[in-house]
Amino acid sequence: MKKHSDTDQNEYGIGDLLGLGRQSVRKNYYPALQQRIDELEQERNRYKWLFENALHGIFQANLRGGFLACNPAMARICGYDSAEQLRKSIIRLREQLFFSASEFDVLRQELLDRGSLNARETRFRRSDQAPVHVAITMLRRPDLGPEVVETFVADISERVHGRQRLEQLNAELEHRVSERTEALQNANVDLRYQIEEREKIEQELVVAIEAAEEANRSKDKYLAAASHDLLQPLNAARLMVSALQEGSLPEKESRMIQQAHRALEGAEELLADLLDISKLDQQAMKPDLIHTDINELVRDLGEEFSAVASNADLEFRVRSTPALVFTDQRMLARIIRNLLSNAFRYTQQGGVLLAVRVRDESVRLEVWDTGVGIAPDKLKDIFAEFHQVLPKGAGGRQGAGLGLAIVERMVGVLGCRIDVASKLGQGSRFTLTLPRASAPRFEKVLSPAVPLALREGFGGALVLVIDNEPAVLESMQMLLERWGCEVMLALSRDQALAELERTGKRPQAILADYHLDYEQTGFDAIHRVRKYLGEDVPGAIITADRTDEVRTLLRAQYLPVLNKPVKPNRLRALLTSLVTS
Incomplete structure (x- = not known):
């Protein structure tokens, strides 16, 4: 251009x-x-x-x-x-x-x-x-x-220039990324080292935990075995003492027998508490939830503790009302029983009240006493193991300090709530709150009337007792004969069958220990006796084994269970129901 x-x-x-x-x-x-x-x-x-x-x-x-x-x-x-x-x-x-x-x-x-x-x-x-x-x-x-x-x-x-600046920034960024990457790599190396150390510690902890669990299992097995071995002679002694109490003895000997009875009762409570604490701590006690009539449960507990109140010269009142809850009946009864035992143990004068209060959505069971009370700063300590509520010099029988610890653990298992209020020197009130349940209406099945002859004695009813401990058999025989029973004794299932064949008699009830010799069970013994006789003879299991597995098995077979050491009044009630059925 x-x-x-x-x-x-x-x-x-x-x-x-x-x-x-x-x-x-x-x-x-x-x-x-x-x-x-x-x-x-x-x-x-x-x-x-x-x-x-x-x-x-x-x-x-x-x-x-x-x-x-x-x-x-x-x-x-x-x-x-x-x-x-x-x-x-x-x-x-x-x-x-x-x-x-x-x-x-x-x-x-x-x-x-x-x-x-x-x-x-x-x-x-x-x-x-x-x-x-x-x-x-x-x-x-x-x-x-x-x-x-x-x-x-x-x-x-x-x-x-912008591109060069960007390239420079990219180079600086890459350098910083490189430095950061190197730092992260170093940190990763340290982290891997820490992880390895932690894994090593965790493995050591796992080994330690397994060792501790194995030790706990061994402890539980030892405790169960030792308790079973201890409960067997204790059961024989309790039955023997009960048989002696049934007779008329001089005042001095009667007082000695009463003291022996209390000592055996204390040993029994301690063993039972130790077993329950062990099972609760190992989470081995699972609730068996059923609809439970609170009115009936409270009435039975009232009858049970009426004799305790009479012996302690204390007033005992029960205020109940019909109510239904969905819970483990055995554990709930144990909670209330422990609360009542504590109330009577720490009350020297006045009395104890067991009351049921029903609200729209809840049921409250209250245990009141006029005992020594609890200091405000001690209220949080009373549920600890081996804690004594009763101060020294306050009088009364000292417990082992496990009753309320068992109560707290069982309350946790059942998912309910317990509250306590107390004034030192005036008394205490324990309140157990459970959700109220509803169930379809059903007609109550009346228990068979107890024949007049059985109210004073069993009128020569034949009872077959199967137990591998001779001392237990001797004690059972002494007690049952004092109640007017005819007793047939056997150390094993085969001996029981042989005795029936020899005498040709037909028992009206069977009482069998669960653990027999040679890995035989009382459940099998009752089954073989029924098969031999060709009829469903009423039977019950008496055992020192308190595991849930045994209890569930026997419940599935519709066999009543009494735990050793056997309390005479419960044995008598059980035997009465067996004979009348």
Whole structure:
């Protein structure tokens, strides 16, 4: 694009070339041509204006030489004051415009081969010899010369600097990531070491826990075995003492027998408490939930503790009302029994009250006493093992301190709540709260009436007793005979069958120990006797085994169970139900 001057007298216009140099001639003879010339002039002026005012650099040059034409934007890019100064300063593009001659050679060869370049990035040399980053689009113009090109130039210095800054930031980030990665790797190494140490400690803990559990199992087995072995002679002694109490003895001997009875009773309670504490701590005692009639349960407990109140010369009142709860009847009875035992143990004068209060959604069983009371700062301690509520010198029989510990654990198993309120020297109140239950209505089955003859004695009823302890058999025989029973004794299942065959008698009830010799059981013995006799003779199991497995098994076989040591009043009630059935 060669720049023209309107006032240059050495150059000719388009009208001069056509022979229309004089204005009069153009106007008179060629009005249409003059209009077209004016349009071309306007178009030329517009392109000239765009060329002069373009934001991007534009130049026409010979690759073997310098600029043919350039615009002001190109001058600004290269750091020159005017396009004319730039054109005169740059004689050879290769050495003076391009910052790198090798870059120029590559671009030139590609341009000669392809004819054009599009947005190619390179560097120009500014007037201060500093590089400037540009993007060029070049087009060969072979019509103007073999290496004449027209070029559009965009200054991309900010973009390149931004890209370089970004690359620098990326490099710094990669360095920081590398440092962080190395730190994390070191931390991971430390963490793996800590994990390994922790796993080692956990393995040691597992071994220790297993050892502790094995020790607990061994302790439980030992405790169960020792308790069973202790309960057997204790049961024989209790039965023997009960048999002696049934007879008439001199006052001194009767008092001694009564003291022996209390000592045996204390030993029995201690063994039972130790077994229950062990099972509760091992979570081996599972609740057997059934619908329980609170009124009937409270009535039975009232009858049981009436004799205790009479012997202690205390007033005992029971206030009950019909209510139904869904709970473990045996554990609930044990809780109330322990609370009543404590109330009587720590009450010297006055009395004890067992009350049932029914609310819309709950049932409250309350045990009140007028005993020694509990100091406010001791209320949280009374449920601890071996804690004595009764202070020294207060009188009364000291317990082992396990009753309330058992109560608290059983309350937790049943999911109910217990509260205590007390005033030192005035008495205490324990409140057990259970959710009230509802059940379908059913007709109550009346228990068979006890024959008049059995109210005083059993009228010669034949009872078969099977136990592998001779002392127990002797004690049972003595007690049952005092109640008016005829007793048939057997040390094993086979001996019982042999005795029945020898005598030809048919017992009215069977009382059998659960664990017999040679891994035989009382359940099997009762079954074989019934099979031999061809009739369902009423039977019950008497055992020192208090495990849930045995209790569940016997319940499934509809066999009543009495735990050793046997209390005479419970044995008598059980025997009465067996004989009358």
